[in-house]
């Protein structure tokens with residue numbers, strides 16, 4: 001047929017602009033923290049797509065450098081990133097990037113943080129010091145973050161105020177007790193971060 005090989009008409013500028021305004025806002029969020037604190041677990045529990053993982057088995061060769069104290073059951077570690085997605089509202093989609101936790105992969109954090117609007121710093125309630133470096137990283141770069149305290153085995157022996165003190169966190173940093181294995185718990189941490197980002201954006205716009 002004569003018309004079948006005719007190119008489809010190019011979308012008009014107004015059609016393009018309507019399509020753009022109908023598309024949800026996409027926001028990049030990092031899930032960071034020390035070695036084995038539950039970053040991959042959190043991205044996996046909350047993502048509505050099958051998460052992309054880049055994990056490699058922990059082997060005997062790494063015994064000297066990988067400190068498994070407290071996480072003896074750990075079998076694999078992230079060597080590049082985790083990636084997942086969650087739709088918060090019709091207008092807002094979060095793209096989640098889990099960072100690697102081991103010190104030898106920290107050089108990747110700079111690249112992973114490009115374009116990130118905020119971060120969750122996960123803390124293992126039994127080893128809070130393992131996430132000091134992650135807190136420093138976001139403080140130095142001025143990237144807003146909340147702290148998610150992952151109660152391993154679902155236990156939270158310390159109230160949020162005590163964790164805040166142990167981590168020397170200023171008052172404006174939210175500390176949320178969570179269970180990285182639970183979808184609703186992980187989602188609540190992300191919502192707290194998004195609310196904070198929205199408050200900061202609307203406050204800045206108003207002033």
Ligand SMILES: Nc1nc2c(ncn2[C@@H]2O[C@H](COP(=O)(O)OP(=O)(O)OP(=O)(O)O)[C@@H](O)[C@H]2O)c(=O)[nH]1
Nearest residue numbers: 035036037038039040041077078101151152153180
């Ligand atoms: N019991 C319990 N196990 C957990 C919890 N969160 C994570 N785990 C387990 O702890 C181990 C480490 O979790 P990961 O999610 O791999 O931690 P990670 O922070 O991604 O680790 P790296 O990428 O190596 O830094 C895994 O075997 C998880 O199944 C938790 O809340 N409770």
Ligand SMILES: [Mg+2]
Nearest residue numbers: 039040077078
């Ligand atoms: Mg991981």
